[in-house]
Amino acid sequence: MLGEAEPQWISEEVKTGTTIIAIEFNGGVVLGSDSRVSAGDSVVNRVMNKLSPLHDKIYCALSGSAADAQTIAEMVNYQLDVHSLEIDEDPQVRSAATLVKNISYKYKEELSAHLIVAGWDRRDGGQVFATLGGLLTRQPFAIGGSGSSYVYGFVDAEYRRGMTKEECQKFVVNTLALAMNRDGSSGGVAYIVTIDEHSTDEKVILGNDLPTFFDQ
Amino acid sequence: MEKHFTDSRVKGVSTGTTILAAVFDGGVVIGSDSRASIGGEYVSSKTINKVIQVHDRIFCCMAGSLADAQAVTKTAKFQLSFHSIQMESPPLVISAASVLKQLCYNNKEELQAGFITAGWDKKKGPQVYVVSLGGMLISQPVTIGGSGSTYIYGYVDAKYKVNMTREECLQFATNALALAMGRDNVSGGVANLVVITEEGVEHIVIPGDKLPRFSDE
Numbered sequence: 001m002l003g004e005a006e007p008q009w010i011s012e013e014v015k016t017g018t019t020i021i022a023i024e025f026n027g028g029v030v031l032g033s034d035s036r037v038s039a040g041d042s043v044v045n046r047v048m049n050k051l052s053p054l055h056d057k058i059y060c061a062l063s064g065s066a067a068d069a070q071t072i073a074e075m076v077n078y079q080l081d082v083h084s085l086e087i088d089e090d091p092q093v094r095s096a097a098t099l100v101k102n103i104s105y106k107y108k109e110e111l112s113a114h115l116i117v118a119g120w121d122r123r124d125g126g127q128v129f130a131t132l133g134g135l136l137t138r139q140p141f142a143i144g145g146s147g148s149s150y151v152y153g154f155v156d157a158e159y160r161r162g163m164t165k166e167e168c169q170k171f172v173v174n175t176l177a178l179a180m181n182r183d184g185s186s187g188g189v190a191y192i193v194t195i196d197e198h199s200t201d202e203k204v205i206l207g208n209d210l211p212t213f214f215d216q
Numbered sequence: 217m218e219k220h221f222t223d224s225r226v227k228g229v230s231t232g233t234t235i236l237a238a239v240f241d242g243g244v245v246i247g248s249d250s251r252a253s254i255g256g257e258y259v260s261s262k263t264i265n266k267v268i269q270v271h272d273r274i275f276c277c278m279a280g281s282l283a284d285a286q287a288v289t290k291t292a293k294f295q296l297s298f299h300s301i302q303m304e305s306p307p308l309v310i311s312a313a314s315v316l317k318q319l320c321y322n323n324k325e326e327l328q329a330g331f332i333t334a335g336w337d338k339k340k341g342p343q344v345y346v347v348s349l350g351g352m353l354i355s356q357p358v359t360i361g362g363s364g365s366t367y368i369y370g371y372v373d374a375k376y377k378v379n380m381t382r383e384e385c386l387q388f389a390t391n392a393l394a395l396a397m398g399r400d401n402v403s404g405g406v407a408n409l410v411v412i413t414e415e416g417v418e419h420i421v422i423p424g425d426k427l428p429r430f431s432d433e
């Protein structure tokens with residue numbers, strides 16, 4: 001056949017069109033993400049873990065262009081290692097977030113990725129930072145990625161101050177499930193990371209174990 | 217936050233808006249915000265009514281281009297009253313929705329309007345129908361529309377329950393509208409709600425300062 005079109009995934013940029021969320025509780029943070037990576041209409045990876053460690057107790061959640069987000073995370077991972085050797089102790093979450101912000105802001109015209117940085121440190125406990133567009137702001141919780149639009153109403157209604165670790169985990173799982181149901185670029189399984197003083201716990205929730213809602 | 221396609225890319229006055237309808241045990245609630253804007257920059261009306269009565273127990277909400285929506289509902293109202301006289305009985309909710317669908321589908325190139333139709337009839341009780349931009353017609357227990365609806369898909373999916381009571385459904389609809397108006401800059405003003413049951417029709421208007429507040433305000 002003349003002029004047969006090549007598959008979309010060859011020419012389309014690979015994006016982690018995604019849903020990511022991070023929330024702080026007294027003593028730590030919970031991060032969550034979906035696992036879909038798309039190139040145009042194709043899903044090129046249905047089990048990608050978008051929660052990337054920057055240090056033992058600091059993670060970041062990736063969204064936007066997959067290449068940009070991964071590169072930023074790797075660069076900051078390296079910079080944080082050097083920094084933590086220099087100060088001879090574990091780095092603060094704010095330092096990690098500042099490093100991410102510095103890259104996001106300096107290259108904001110060329111990059112199109114948004115990272116949410118969250119973790120625990122001895123000085124300020126659990127913290128969540130948003131770095132969208134090169135700003136740096138600490139928030140009680142942050143959502144991001146294409147799927148986040150659909151759950152703004154839900155998180156506005158459901159978030160309360162002073163939730164326990166278990167309530168936060170439930171909140172994250174519910175939010176991810178709702179967003180994954182509505183956003184074509186989010187789906188697959190849910191990855192949850194819980195960080196507190198004592199441990200960093202990674203968990204996967206498979207598709208059929210996610211909460212369902214009235215029309216499913 | 218990320219920019220997403222919404223249906224507020226219409227020319228002229230648009231009802232960048234939030235509309236919803238939900239079925240409860242014995243009736244249906246239909247509601248909307250009250251803001252009309254031009255290009256998303258100027259609020260041309262703070263108190264526009266987007267819930268239009270097309271028959272005694274049938275209401276519809278419009279989204280998209282205000283002019284198109286008004287023209288279509290005027291035509292539909294006329295056709296429906298004529299139909300009701302011919303049938304010698306109140307029209308079915310699906311008839312009202314079908315009239316809107318015919319108009320939207322046959323004129324799909326020129327029009328840019330979508331509708332939610334809700335009402336009560338003797339044959340099937342309370343029902344909600346959605347007529348989309350291109351003229352698709354489907355029935356759903358709960359539905360949302362307009363630019364502000366993007367932000368409350370998660371909330372509606374999580375909180376809607378089949379066979380709620382009237383009070384629960386009203387609270388659900390009020391909360392959903394308030395949340396959408398809080399996040400969408402082209403939705404706002406007051407919340408206009410209409411409760412339709414076999415017994416009758418009740419209009420409820422909730423001014424902006426009486427809307428439920430959520431933790432970040």
